[in-house]
Amino acid sequence: MSNIVIQAENISKLYRLGTIGTGSLRRDIQNWWLTRVLKKEDPYFKSDTHDKNYLWALKNVNFEIREGEAWGIIGRNGAGKSTFLKILSRIVKPTKGSVRGRGKISSLLEIGTGFHEDLTGRENIFISGNILGMNKREILKKFEEIVDFSGIEAFLDTPVKRYSSGMYVRLAFAVAAHMEPDILIVDEVLAVGDAEFQRKCLGKMKDDSTKTGRTVIFVSHNLQAITNLCSQALWLEKGQVNATGEVRSVVNKYLGSDMKASWKQEFTNIKQAPGNDLIRVLLFELVIGDSSPMAHIDIRTPLTVKYKFWNFTDNITLAVGIHLFTLDGDCIFDVSHTPAFYQKGILEGECQIPGWFLNDGSYYFSIIFVKDSSEVLYYYEEGLHFEVEDFRENMNWYGKWMGTVRPHFPVTLRQVESKNLEIK
């Protein structure tokens, strides 16, 4: 078993929300007088977690990282991943606790930190390298490699503001990829850049960690990239560690927990059920459509939406529509059945969505009840939230797949003729 290189004890980080500082000089002085001179409790800094002005971005996080391990940090937005990396990178101080470590840390939290638009690519390689913690000798030694890796040789003496965004990113990452720290910290920076380059960068990071025994800490929303690159994972949830361990088991736990509670909405009490005098919703549920053992939804998973409701009107021509939205509010589809004649009582139905239909992302369902094809009786909005995870096979690319839908239409490619071509 290799040595521990990073050990964190009870690190916590409290952020004040809202305005910067206490807002005014008068309050600052008053505050200083109370806390420092009279030794009273700071009226603006209560450790009360219920105070909505304060947020524990991290709370009592403990972990140990051993030499040569590659750790993936996973968690939802706002779970504290970035704060976690910033503390490890010595950018922010923890409010409580401490981290001890051994070896040189370099962190890559942003692409092109310190780049100066007006200066040439060559200058910027040195600026960026120095800022990331390399010294001049190290950069000179790696200079050729960096230029090769970025593929911008012809533009080395052009100001970077004239670069295309792709070239800019390639140059910035090329510098970062040639750092040789003992511990490398990488935030979600691979979301930028083209597919080929992403593959190259991930490949280089993987090589570094496996061949040279470098310790890597990597944050990404892309679970595919995490499972591929990392051996261990740490799952943060609301600033606390939810699980740590072998990457696959942690990722599966994370996926399994995925908002299951919001997949089923059942209202047995007719008085409290959402609705009105005409319609009240009894059940709105998302069911994983086949017998697959997966506890989460990925792009392959067929889904079934089930609904049940009370109808308070006799002799009504009724139709139920299911609307699917992306989290951004774009409607993906609006499906319904042929309107028909119903009586007072409980009605139920379902809508089936095949697998290989939705792309990865966050979605929600709404349900609408319509009378006579025109009059809206009730619209139950944002009822079911769910996330579709990505799934890829035989693929070396980890970027975001384009599009809202991800159908499995047959796509082919054939060689029509083969001969040597020359473009003059």
Place this chain on the structure above:
Amino acid sequence: MPETSRWWEWEIKTETSWLGVSFRELYSYKDLLFRLVRKDFLSSYHQTLLGPFWVVFQPLLTVITYVIVFHTVINISTEGIPAFLYYLIGITLWNLFSNTLLNTSHAFLQSASIFGKVYFPRLIAPFSILLLNLLRFGIQLLLLLFVAAYFYIFKHLEFNFIRLLIFVPVIIITAGIGFGAGLIFSIITVKYKDILNLLELFIRLLMFVCPVFYSIALVPEKVKWLVYINPLSSQFELFRFAFLGKGSFDLIQILYALVFMIFLLFAGIFIFNKWSDRLIDVV
């Protein structure tokens, strides 16, 4: 498993020490320091008509204005010294002070976005600004020496090499005061941004209190105290003395300036170190 505390090479704690980093760590970032100086120097003259020549044009233009306003129009005495040389001496030192103070006071806000993304000893940023200003001052000093040489040779001004060397401690004290005060302001301005406007106004007013284009000897007795509490006064007189052999100062004033500089410098460095880690959360 080594359990001894000697195993760990670094520790991240909740508070920063007053000194921030060890000298060894600071030294290990010297490449970055020089790189930042180079970057700022290159970029500030990028896509300009005259480029780095601005470093010498700026004081020259100011001196010409002063000669017209203070010498020709208002006719303030320059103690029998050619006005051009007299004003150039004052302005060269004044530029060192005011630019160091003003640029350093932007150090934190200017670098906040980098501070938020990558770690290096925070002091490197203001130090690079200090070095850049010393570099510009060096070029202006060369100009001053050229002009002075002209007067020594062709206008038979008295030249004394040993006396001239007085400018070395004067530069250190003046830059030190500007840098120390700038460090303190760079922290204050993060919280109260309007202080920057006040500071600019204050610097402009301060110039009239400093003997930049007049001699202390000309100040009426009634307001002399104003000149004496200003630690920079003796530095301007000394600087002029180094070149011209004329100036009114005494040992007490010089010691006062020295102590003032040391105090400001340490206070500035401590405050900058202690607060930069707290402020990174709020910028």
